[in-house]
Amino acid sequence: MSLLKTIFDKPWDYQGEDPNLKGRELAEGMHPKRIALRMFLAVVFVLFMLFIVAYFIRMELDDWRPMPEPGLLWVNTIMLFLCSAVMQWTRGAAQKNMPRQVKWGMLVSGAFTLAFIFGQVGAWQELNNAGFFLASNPANAFFYVLTGLHGLHILGGLWVWTRSTFKAWSGTEVKAIRLSVELCAVYWHFLLLVWLIIFALLSYT
Amino acid sequence: MAYIPIADQTEEMHDPHSFVTKYIWSQDHKVIAIQYGGIAIFVGLIALVLSVLMRLQLGYPDSFAFIDPADYYQFVTMHGMIMVVYLLTALFLGGFGNYLIPLQIGARDMVFHFLNMLSVWVYLLSVIILLASFFVSGGPTGAGWTLYPPQAITEGTPGADMGIILMLASLAVFIVAFTMGGLNYVTTILQARTRGMTLMRMPLSVWGIFVATVLGLFAFPALFVSAIMMTFDNLLGTSFFMPAMVSLGETLEHTGGSPVLFQHLFWFFGHPEVYIVALPAFGLVSDVLSCHARKNIFGYRMMVWAIIAIGGLSFIVWAHHMYVSGMNPYFGFFFAFTTLIIAVPTAIKVYNWVLTLWEGNIRLTVPMLFACGFIFTFIHGGLTGIFLGNVTVDLPLSDTYFVIAHFHMVMGVSPVLVLYAAIYHWFPKMSGRMFNVTLGKIHFWATFFGTYAIYLPMHYLGIMGLPRRYYAMGTTDFLPDSAQALNANITLAAIWVALFQMVFIVNIIWSIFKGKKADPNPWEATSLEWQTPDNPPCHGNWGPELPTVYRWAYEYSVPGAKADFIPQNMAPEDVEMQDPNAKYVGHDG
Numbered sequence: 001m002s003l004l005k006t007i008f009d010k011p012w013d014y015q016g017e018d019p020n021l022k023g024r025e026l027a028e029g030m031h032p033k034r035i036a037l038r039m040f041l042a043v044v045f046v047l048f049m050l051f052i053v054a055y056f057i058r059m060e061l062d063d064w065r066p067m068p069e070p071g072l073l074w075v076n077t078i079m080l081f082l083c084s085a086v087m088q089w090t091r092g093a094a095q096k097n098m099p100r101q102v103k104w105g106m107l108v109s110g111a112f113t114l115a116f117i118f119g120q121v122g123a124w125q126e127l128n129n130a131g132f133f134l135a136s137n138p139a140n141a142f143f144y145v146l147t148g149l150h151g152l153h154i155l156g157g158l159w160v161w162t163r164s165t166f167k168a169w170s171g172t173e174v175k176a177i178r179l180s181v182e183l184c185a186v187y188w189h190f191l192l193l194v195w196l197i198i199f200a201l202l203s204y205t
Numbered sequence: 206m207a208y209i210p211i212a213d214q215t216e217e218m219h220d221p222h223s224f225v226t227k228y229i230w231s232q233d234h235k236v237i238a239i240q241y242g243g244i245a246i247f248v249g250l251i252a253l254v255l256s257v258l259m260r261l262q263l264g265y266p267d268s269f270a271f272i273d274p275a276d277y278y279q280f281v282t283m284h285g286m287i288m289v290v291y292l293l294t295a296l297f298l299g300g301f302g303n304y305l306i307p308l309q310i311g312a313r314d315m316v317f318h319f320l321n322m323l324s325v326w327v328y329l330l331s332v333i334i335l336l337a338s339f340f341v342s343g344g345p346t347g348a349g350w351t352l353y354p355p356q357a358i359t360e361g362t363p364g365a366d367m368g369i370i371l372m373l374a375s376l377a378v379f380i381v382a383f384t385m386g387g388l389n390y391v392t393t394i395l396q397a398r399t400r401g402m403t404l405m406r407m408p409l410s411v412w413g414i415f416v417a418t419v420l421g422l423f424a425f426p427a428l429f430v431s432a433i434m435m436t437f438d439n440l441l442g443t444s445f446f447m448p449a450m451v452s453l454g455e456t457l458e459h460t461g462g463s464p465v466l467f468q469h470l471f472w473f474f475g476h477p478e479v480y481i482v483a484l485p486a487f488g489l490v491s492d493v494l495s496c497h498a499r500k501n502i503f504g505y506r507m508m509v510w511a512i513i514a515i516g517g518l519s520f521i522v523w524a525h526h527m528y529v530s531g532m533n534p535y536f537g538f539f540f541a542f543t544t545l546i547i548a549v550p551t552a553i554k555v556y557n558w559v560l561t562l563w564e565g566n567i568r569l570t571v572p573m574l575f576a577c578g579f580i581f582t583f584i585h586g587g588l589t590g591i592f593l594g595n596v597t598v599d600l601p602l603s604d605t606y607f608v609i610a611h612f613h614m615v616m617g618v619s620p621v622l623v624l625y626a627a628i629y630h631w632f633p634k635m636s637g638r639m640f641n642v643t644l645g646k647i648h649f650w651a652t653f654f655g656t657y658a659i660y661l662p663m664h665y666l667g668i669m670g671l672p673r674r675y676y677a678m679g680t681t682d683f684l685p686d687s688a689q690a691l692n693a694n695i696t697l698a699a700i701w702v703a704l705f706q707m708v709f710i711v712n713i714i715w716s717i718f719k720g721k722k723a724d725p726n727p728w729e730a731t732s733l734e735w736q737t738p739d740n741p742p743c744h745g746n747w748g749p750e751l752p753t754v755y756r757w758a759y760e761y762s763v764p765g766a767k768a769d770f771i772p773q774n775m776a777p778e779d780v781e782m783q784d785p786n787a788k789y790v791g792h793d794g
């Protein structure tokens with residue numbers, strides 16, 4: 001474990017310039033944006049986990065009435081799966097320097113994302129029409145809040161996606177957007193992961 | 206394609222030229238740090254005034270017609286929230302984090318300049334939203350800084366209509382600002398260290414700020430989550446936290462929500478928040494003590510491990526704030542246990558500070574006075590923490606002045622003394638000028654004795670049973686008249702301390718313009734920020750080439766060396782020895 005080795009260093013013992021940049025192992029090969037994104041996703045993950053813990057605690061109380069999940073959510077889940085898969089494929093294309101594939105890959109994954117968002121809004125409407133209002137039961141409230149925050153999280157990703165896709169279509173070299181594509185792919189896999197957790201939670205409780 | 210470490214990149218710095226890009230929309234970490242600091246000190250002064258108003262009421266009830274109960278609760282609430290979040294968190298991490306991280310690790314700037322600038326402006330926005338609540342109908346919220354529902358959003362609590370909404374909105378915006386800054390600090394520390402700056406060669410200031418930032422990144426979401434849910438309860442009629450209840454004769458629409466759920470979420474943020482403030486203070490004070498005692502910090506590795514251990518433990522002690530909220534006794538046992546365990550790494554740190562002073566060549570400069578003052582106040586506040594960490598002792602003391610005395614000593618006075626130590630210590634670097642030493646010493650002694658005059662008597666009042674949060678005590682059988690006399694004295698001491706803070710403000714403002722030009726390294730310190738080619742450092746910090754680090758930051762009084770300090774970036778062959786034939790090998794030689 002390099003980290004363990006690092007914190008057992010005796011800095012008062014060691015003098016002189018570090019020939020192998022000892023202690024900078026973490027820095028090697030890691031662009032700061034990669035670290036920042038992973039850190040950010042960890043923060044978002046904690047945020048959703050706290051909601052889920054609150055969900056379990058609140059569920060124990062008497063007034064909780066479970067609500068049905070619209071079948072549309074399954075379709076949306078498939079959309080998000082496709083999205084993530086296409087993103088991964090695009091990431092591979094960017095690695096191999098294939099501009100045409102990158103352009104279309106970004107566009108198609110964006111289309112699937114929009115389909116997911118519209119699907120979610122459709123599910124909201126379906127529930128609202130069936131009388132499951134936000135304030136009528138805590139189960140409903142959690143459903144709307146969790147899906148709503150997940151939606152906001154997606155919109156945040158779409159901002160970066162828009163910039164990268166625009167660059168890809170305006171003829172920027174693949175090399176210049178490779179990192180953005182990669183970060184988008186990581187972000188979308190994370191979106192899928194969080195959605196699967198939320199969906200499982202909503203379906204089984 | 207392998208990524209080239211930042212220290213080896215040859216990137217040109219583009220100096221900002223116009224006044225606006227240099228001082229207002231600046232992306233330079235030093236300017237951003239000072240902007241953060243300025244805003245934080247400004248709101249801090251407002252909170253100071255609020256505390257004096259609050260003390261006037263407590264010391265001389267019925268004498269001030271302009272303070273009614275609602276005002277009093279609003280003063281208490283805003284004082285607490287501003288001091289904890291908008292002053293201490295912002296000044297330690299936004300202010301000192303921004304200033305010191307790049308300079309102490311040998312970087313040109315934060316890795317994401319633009320995000321950094323955005324962070325300070327979003328922070329300003331959160332402050333504006335917060336202060337706006339003073340001007341809306343009903344005034345700011347008076348729910349106490351913990352904002353417990355149901356009372357925080359129920360009719361009858363001051364500011365229950367607009368005040369609480371603005372407070373929650375402001376906190377949410379603050380969290381966004383903090384997250385932008387925090388991602389920056391963590392990434393910069395991990396990725397932008399210069400050649401030779403291993404993690405274990407970093408000054409403890411950077412370690413404290415680093416771990417505190419990680420705590421903040423993972424703790425603030427809990428506040429964010431509870432703010433969202435409370436806003437929904439308030440505006441959209443959900444029942445996350447709001448129980449079924451009757452208010453002012455009316456049955457509310459809420460159904461069985463759980464107020465205790467809010468308390469869990471709040472304190473899951475609230476306890477780490479204590480360490481978000483304390484850990485940077487631990488780091489900064491370690492550097493100040495070591496430099497002014499001309500001795501290496503005692504037990505550097507233990508200090509780092511203790512910072513990490515305290516950071517980790519701080520996430521599993523939160524319910525010790527909730528002993529009286531009603532919980533399973535086994536939980537109480539668990540949380541008392543973890544709380545007392547935290548005393549171990551904390552005590553290690555205190556011993557190490559004291560042992561750093563032991564046989565040191567102590568220079569009683571102004572920053573050193575404040576740093577030593579901190580050791581006193583922190584030990585006092587820490588010891589009463591051991592009382593309150595035990596369930597059985599906490600139950601009778603809970604909600605008394607004892608608690609106020611405890612947390613003000615440990616996370617009010619102590620971090621503030623460190624802030625003063627740090628401001629005086631780094632002022633010559635930030636401004637390029639020296640402050641007035643006599644005024645600095647007057648400021649220290651008045652503040653140090655003054656705060657003891659405020660908080661020491663509160664322990665006795667608390668043990669006597671004087672309840673906190675009360676607007677006025679009225680006639681109460683178990684409280685003798687002397688309790689009120691003591692309360693009046695505390696108020697006088699509070700006014701005294703508040704007035705002497707003006708000495709500091711005057712000293713700083715006067716010195717920025719008229720102070721004596723400072724030496725680039727007036728304290729003869731070893732860490733990198735004192736070795737910059739310009740004083741104060743210019744944009745890009747280091748001139749054409751980044752420094753190379755050869756040793757840790759605590760090479761003071763090395764046996765055989767000519768100078769009593771060896772800068773981190775001085776090549777071993779350049780170190781002059783008293784005996785010209787001797788070879789420099791460091792402390793172990």
